[in-house]
Amino acid sequence: MKRPFTRRDFLAMSAKGVGAAVVSYGLMGCSSDDDDNNGIYAEFLHGLASGDPSHDAVILWTRVTPKRDGEIKVSWEVATDAAFTQLVSNGETMTSGDRDYTVKVDATGLEAGRQYFYRFKTGNKTSQPAMTKTLPQGAIDSAKFAVVSCANFPAGYFNVYEMASRMDDLDAVIHLGDYIYEYARGEYASERAEELGREVLPEGELMSLSDYRTRYGQYRSDISLQKLHGKTPFITVWDDHEVANDSWRDGAENHNEGEGDFDARKEAALQAYFEWLPIRPWREGNHEEIYRSFNFGDLVDLHMLDTRLLGRDKPLDYAEYMDPATGGLDSARFMADITDTNRTMLGQDQQAWLQTALLTSTATWQVLGQQVLMGQMMLPAAIATQQLSIPEFGQLAALAQFAARKAAGDPTLTADELKYLSFYGHKLTPEAMALLQLPSIPYNLDSWDGYAYEREVILATAKSQTKNLVVIAGDTHNAWANELKDAAGDAVGVEFATSSVSSPGLEYYLGIEEKDIAATEAAIVDxxxxxxYTNLMNRGLMTLTFTHEEVRTDWRYVDTIYSRDFTEDSERNFSMVTKAGSHGLIAAS
Known part of the structure; x- marks a missing residue:
């Protein structure tokens, strides 16, 4: 028999941060809703959502839209059946403009590994029902997640969310950040926003609490996002655009002079995040700490990290290491800074928490849910510093190889290779040869490549206990699969990164034409x-299916984000598998 939820349980959970949500103990008797809520009529226009599931609890969320300001009474019901004849929890609370009319309920005392139905009521309005589920406990055979990130409202329709909402076998949706974007109307990836009817609200860049609340309200009006929230619990972390592009602990690339105090902007942004997302805070009023773990039986321990706002030092910038006289990179100074043992992305407390979690966990798989790529993405310096494009580098490298073979008298040079060399050999200038000879350096200093020492600490922790380590990432708007190796070259784990919901990727930034995508992807992998693996073109998600023997990752893409009439792009879909104990990747059928 399941033990009843007690006041001692409540006090223990309050210490872990459930105080910011109304705690639902179980059945509380009949609701006393007034028919008209004292004359303040309200509707449920932003759907329902659930998140942060545990073995016996889950956060339930909604927002009411009142006809005029004032306090609104809202009640809820949780049941084991869609008809709500088998109620297990109910209650009522008040909401107001102080919390943007959002409601968060921590429904406790539930059974592990079970699906539930829930709904809200206010006055004479009843919301559509939604579904959620608790985490399984003990021995389990499998678990499956959809992983999403980077949804830019004006860039296109949220067809990726729609695709995920049609999946019936998910245990949770893991959202790795950039749930919203902070840019003003007409800015980043807004070329077709007016045509699609997706121009952002408010019109300006987000600065105040009201601004962020309005933008969340617009996003949550999207029917595809509402469908997904209403079907599967979310486990979320933020990235940078929930505040401002390329954020760190004390600032952001997109927070400029004349835009006020960054800390005040960040505080407003994170308050809105906690109001609008079904996330359980550590304690009431704490809107900064979101690292936490979720235990899926004996199979998966999911550790969600904040690599962005809590502890991150300012990202390095290659521009600060370029010699203005020679145009070259000051390699010695750059390497000294990037390998600095004091340089941190997580911060001391979060790093210590993660190490303890990795060292003490007994689940088959240890999964780090976080924002940015952990795998080393070392590219020739000429490419990383954008002195040469990937095609230009490839052409020069081929020409240099042909020239060297010709000078050595290589008899295997073909007529076509000699002809190619005669046509384009003039490009092998001394300047070009110097660029080819530059070493490989990190491509993206905003990722873990810019925080190399701390990455080694994490990998060493997992390696010391021979953990089955899986890292998942978003942020780049493209899909990736990396084998994670430490500085000694030892395989420690694998990394899977998801594409974006709608934000454009490298094909946009580098101007890669569709006809050149496959060749460019192959060149980068090489x-x-x-x-x-990488996909540089398509918008999509990935699913992770865990068993005790393996984890399978399926990257799934939509054929368009510019029409609600879309199909899954099965020709671009791809799957990989890693076996327990292997730390390697193989393509799956």
Whole structure:
């Protein structure tokens, strides 16, 4: 028999941060809703959502939209059946403009590994029902997640969310950040926003609490996002655009002079995040700490990290290491800074918490849910510093190889290779040859490549206990699969990164034409050590299916984000598998 939820349980959970949500103990008797809520009529226009499931609890969320300001009474019901004849929890609370009319309920005392139905009521309005589920406990055979990130409202329709909402076998949706974007109307990836009817609200860049609340309200009006929230519990972390582009602990690339105090902006942004997302805070009023773990039986321990706002030092910038006289990179100074043992992305407290979690966990798989790529993405310096494009580098490298073979008298040079050399050999200038001879350096200093020492600490922790380590990432708007190796070259784990919901990727930034995508993807996989897969073009998600023997990752893409009439792009879909104990990647059928 399941033990009843007690006041001692409540006090213990309050210490872990459930105080910011109304705690639902179980059945509380009949609701006393007034028919008209004292004359303040309200509707449920932003759907329902659930999140942060545990073995016996889950956060339930909604927002009411009142006809005029004032306090609104809202009640809820949780049942084991869609008809709500088998109620297990109910209650009522008040909401107001102080919390943007959002409601968060921590439904406790539930059974592990079970699906539930829930709904809200206010006055004479009843919301559509929604579904959620608790985490399984003990021995389990499998678990499956959809992983999403980077949804830019004006860039296109949220067809990726729609695709995920049609999946019936998910245990949770893991959202790795950039749930919203902070840019003003007409800015980043807004070329077709007016045509699609997706111009952002408010019109300006987000600065105040009201601004962020309005933008969340617009996002949550999207029917595809509402469908997904209403079907599967979310486990979320933020990235940078929930505040401002390329954020760190004390600032952001997109927070400029004249835009006020960054800390005040960040505080407003994170308050809105906690109001609008079904996330359980550590304690009431704490809107900064979101690292936490979720235990899926004896199979998966999911550790969600904040690599962005809590402890991150300011990202390095290659521009600060370029010699203005020679145009070259000051390699010695750059390497000294990037390998600084004091340089942190997580911060001391979060790093210690993660190490303890990794060392003490007994689940088959240890999964790090976080924002940015952990795998080393080392590219030739000429490419990383954008002095040469990938095609230009490839052409020069081929020409240099042909020239060297010709000078050595290589008899295997073909007529076509000699002809190619005669046509384009003039490009092998001394300047070009110097660029080819530059070493490989990190491509993206905003990722773990810019925080190399701390990455080694994490990998060493997992390696010391021979953990089955899986890292998942978003942020780049492209899909990746990496084999994670430490500085000694030892395989420690694998990394899977998801594409974006709608934000454009490298094909946008580098101007890669569709006809050149496959060749460019192959070139990058060839150039980057330990990189097994990339997709540089398509919007999509990935699903992770865990068993005790393996984890399978399926990257799934939509054929368009510019029409609600879309199909799954099965020709671009791809799957990989890693076996327990192997730390390697193989393509799956």
């Amino acid at each position: 150039l980057v050590d330990n990189l097994a």
